[in-house]
Amino acid sequence: MYYISISQGINNYFRSELLNTFYSMKNILVIGAAGQIGTDLTMELRRRFGNDNVIASDIKSPSEMVLNSGPFTKVDVLDKVGLEKIVAKYKITEIYHLAAILSGNAEKAPRRSWDINMEGLFNVLDVVKEKNLDKVFWPSSIAVFGPSTPRTNTPQDTVMDPNTVYGISKQAGERWCEYYFEKYGVDVRSLRYPGLISYSADAGGGTTDYAVEIFYDAIKIKKYESFLKEDTALPMMFMEDAINATIGIMEADKDLVKIRSSYNIAGISFDPQTIAKEIKNHISEFEITYKPDFRQKIADSWPQSIDESKANEDWRWEAKFGLKEMCDIMLREVEKKIKK
Ligand code: NAD
Numbered sequence: 001m002y003y004i005s006i007s008q009g010i011n012n013y014f015r016s017e018l019l020n021t022f023y024s025m026k027n028i029l030v031i032g033a034a035g036q037i038g039t040d041l042t043m044e045l046r047r048r049f050g051n052d053n054v055i056a057s058d059i060k061s062p063s064e065m066v067l068n069s070g071p072f073t074k075v076d077v078l079d080k081v082g083l084e085k086i087v088a089k090y091k092i093t094e095i096y097h098l099a100a101i102l103s104g105n106a107e108k109a110p111r112r113s114w115d116i117n118m119e120g121l122f123n124v125l126d127v128v129k130e131k132n133l134d135k136v137f138w139p140s141s142i143a144v145f146g147p148s149t150p151r152t153n154t155p156q157d158t159v160m161d162p163n164t165v166y167g168i169s170k171q172a173g174e175r176w177c178e179y180y181f182e183k184y185g186v187d188v189r190s191l192r193y194p195g196l197i198s199y200s201a202d203a204g205g206g207t208t209d210y211a212v213e214i215f216y217d218a219i220k221i222k223k224y225e226s227f228l229k230e231d232t233a234l235p236m237m238f239m240e241d242a243i244n245a246t247i248g249i250m251e252a253d254k255d256l257v258k259i260r261s262s263y264n265i266a267g268i269s270f271d272p273q274t275i276a277k278e279i280k281n282h283i284s285e286f287e288i289t290y291k292p293d294f295r296q297k298i299a300d301s302w303p304q305s306i307d308e309s310k311a312n313e314d315w316r317w318e319a320k321f322g323l324k325e326m327c328d329i330m331l332r333e334v335e336k337k338i339k340k
């Protein structure tokens, strides 16, 4: 017994030393950690790589779970010197840059949104380049496509004529990411996220937000007024899939990441009447009505479904969640949250 516990002690010591060595190789900065994706991404990165190795940052305070589980620092991505100080202080080796103004909100403040989306990206790419960081993740969006893009099974390479400030900034961002990879060797990795559906944080002012809001109203008041028409199909994805894709592409061998602009990923395609029907299977009194607003025009210019075969082939991406699984989890988790 005595010898076993000594050897266990030694094993435990070496295991924790090994973990420390492994963790200390990676110090991650998440910019935009208070947002819809940043909240879940920070928590998952902390679970995988250690709480102290994942530095959350944002211009606003994050959720309590992000705040209480590891380091948080305020940063404005437009302040490059501030960004450099954080990178030096925490010996950052890689960045997930999520700070942006989303499609709906960007239309209300075009120039300011362009500055945040583009200058922010330049600051991050330049810091990664100048400080020789290992790699950087930056998300693009289905908003890079436009009215002339084929709308079903939209290919990786196709016509792109975005007509929103947000979409134009994402398309330009993709070109710059590729440029920084080609010209400076910056290891940029990127996904064109579909609309993301989650319960940890609110959606951030996009055109796909109806598919998050609907769960809150369904549980609270048994009805929802959709700002998109009943048959407006869009590609959507459950957050757990999006987080797995994000960490998946960042952890993939460098040689497997062949596209350095941004990869299509598909998720689930559905329209408001279809998700409403699925919710009705759980809440029979639930009713949906439709009152399209300015976001209808944006949605009409985006794809209805996406071809993600390049991501499947190159770095073996595969989504797990269908509409039913996603609705089951959303209804359960949103109800828990509301009852708290
Ligand atoms: P969000 O609006 O929920 O979060 C963005 C975060 O960035 C916010 O917490 C905000 O405070 C922060 N931020 C804004 N300006 C900043 C600044 N100047 N400096 C530092 N932080 C700043 O957005 P999200 O849904 O989490 O999106 C994250 C990224 O993913 C964005 O690039 C977005 O375009 C992209 N994306 C999101 C979706 C989606 O459905 N959520 C889909 C496609 C792409």
Ligand code: SER
Residues within 6 Å of the ligand: 102, 103, 104, 140, 141, 142, 143, 166, 193, 194, 195, 196, 205, 206, 207, 208, 209
């Ligand atoms: N969900 C995002 C938006 O609607 C898509 O990039 O803006």
